[in-house]
Structure formats: structure tokens, C-alpha cells
Amino acid sequence: MMKCTKIDLPQQRSIKTPTGNKSKRSEGCGCAGIFSRLDNSLPCSSPSKMAMRFGNLPAWASEISDSIRELVLLNDPGLDPMNSGTYYGAEEECAFPSDLLWREPLFDQLIVNAYQPGEGICAHVDLMRFEDGIAIVSLESSCVMHFTKVGQPHCDAANGGKSHPPTTRIPVYMTPGSLVLISGEARYSWKHEINRKPGFQIWEGQELNQRRRISGLYFI
Numbered sequence: 410m411m412k413c414t415k416i417d418l419p420q421q422r423s424i425k426t427p428t429g430n431k432s433k434r435s436e437g438c439g440c441a442g443i444f445s446r447l448d449n450s451l452p453c454s455s456p457s458k459m460a461m462r463f464g465n466l467p468a469w470a471s472e473i474s475d476s477i478r479e480l481v482l483l484n485d486p487g488l489d490p491m492n493s494g495t496y497y498g499a500e501e502e503c504a505f506p507s508d509l510l511w512r513e514p515l516f517d518q519l520i521v522n523a524y525q526p527g528e529g530i531c532a533h534v535d536l537m538r539f540e541d542g543i544a545i546v547s548l549e550s551s552c553v554m555h556f557t558k559v560g561q562p563h564c565d566a567a568n569g570g571k572s573h574p575p576t577t578r579i580p581v582y583m584t585p586g587s588l589v590l591i592s593g594e595a596r597y598s599w600k601h602e603i604n605r606k607p608g609f610q611i612w613e614g615q616e617l618n619q620r621r622r623i624s625g626l627y628f629i
């Protein structure tokens with residue numbers, strides 16, 4: 410079963426992107442960098458601006474990380490907020506790996522992406538150096554993220570969006586202020602993609618109006 414859960418945040422929060430010098434990505438050092446995504450980690454379309462923070466997150470980001478845990482707890486009757494580490498539901502129903510949910514801090518790695526209209530991100534599986542359990546906070550502009558199973562033929566604009574055999578594409582509508590949690594099969598066996606080229610952002614038959622979009626990706 411593919412486990413991707415969308416939760417609407419109780420109130421919209423604003424995310425301030427950390428500032429920093431251009432820096433190469435390194436882990437566990439509490440360092441930050443802002444640069445254009447020309448790092449070749451993605452072969453095609455990607456946001457023109459991104460900021461990364463590895464190691465201790467700044468206070469504003471830790472606050473959001475704590476809120477993500479609270480939301481997971483509130484939305485999952487199988488989790489007992491008073492009894493950390495105990496899970497009473499069916500494990501596959503938990504929106505987040507329940508063994509990781511009690512980490513302190515829950516997340517310690519953050520990527521903030523800024524997309525201009527028309528910019529998206531090509532189909533990919535997030536790097537294996539990150540643990541299971543990824544949280545995406547979406548701000549400013551709605552968009553549709555599509556999930557396709559790893560190994561399925563890719564469909565793109567070049568062949569009129571068609572592929573043989575037909576590709577199963579699962580759309581997830583990300584509104585400003587929503588939280589999407591990706592774990593388990595959805596994290597490892599499905600690719601995710603946001604195609605914001607004209608004609609591709611359709612939800613309920615309507616093309617979405619595109620503005621700048623900001624996303625905050627929290628990783629363990």
C-alpha cells in the first residue's frame with residue numbers, strides 16, 4: 410500500500426528561509442546554504458532557488474518540526490501522545506514511521522525550495538541518505554504532485570503525456586498550508602514529481618493559477 414498522507418495545517422505559517430553563503434552540502438554540521446539547484450542531484454526540472462540546513466535546525470524550523478509531530482499524533486488514533494513509543498494501531502496505517510516519531514529533535518535536516526511559475530521538480534526518489542519519513546510543508550501556491558511507481562515507463566510532454574503500458578499516476582493536491590507525509594513504500598518505491606509547465610497543473614478539471622511556491626522538506 411502506498412502511504413502518503415496529506416494533513417491541512419490548522420493555520421497558515423510563514424517560513425523564513427535561512428540566509429547563508431553559497432556552500433556545498435555536508436551533513437551533520439549545522440550548516441546552511443542558499444544556491445541555485447545546479448548540483449546535478451536532479452537530472453531535469455528543479456526549483457531555481459533552494460536552501461539547505463543540515464544539523465541543528467534554527468528555532469523557527471524546530472517549531473514547525475514539533476508541530477508536524479503534534480499533527481501526526483492528532484491525526485492518528487493508534488498513537489498515544491502520553492506514551493511515547495507505544496503504537497496501538499496497525500503499523501501500516503501510521504502516517505509516519507512510529508519508531509522514528511519520538512526522536513528528539515524529530516527532524517534535523519531541512520530543504521526549502523522556491524519555485525517561480527512554470528518551475529517544478531522532475532520525478533525522483535529522495536536520496537537514500539535520508540531516513541524514512543519525509544514531511545513537506547507547502548506554502549503560497551497550490552500545486553499537484555504526482556506519484557509514479559519506480560520502474561514504470563515515464564510519460565512526458567514529448568509523447569503527448571502517454572506511455573505504453575499506461576502509467577499509474579497518483580495525484581496529491583498540495584494547498585498552501587498543507588502538510589504531506591511520505592513514508593514506507595511511497596518513499597522508497599514511488600517517485601514524486603511536480604510538473605508546473607503550462608497545461609500540467611490540473612485539479613478537478615481546472616488548470617491551477619500559478620504563483621511563486623515555497624516548500625519546506627523536513628528530513629531525518
Ligand SMILES: O=C(O)CCC(=O)C(=O)O
Pocket residue numbers: 520522530535545547601603623624626
Ligand atoms: O516542493 C515540493 O513539494 C517537493 C520537493 C522535493 O520533492 C524535493 O526537493 O526533493
Ligand SMILES: [Fe+2]
Pocket residue numbers: 533534535601
Ligand atoms: Fe523529493
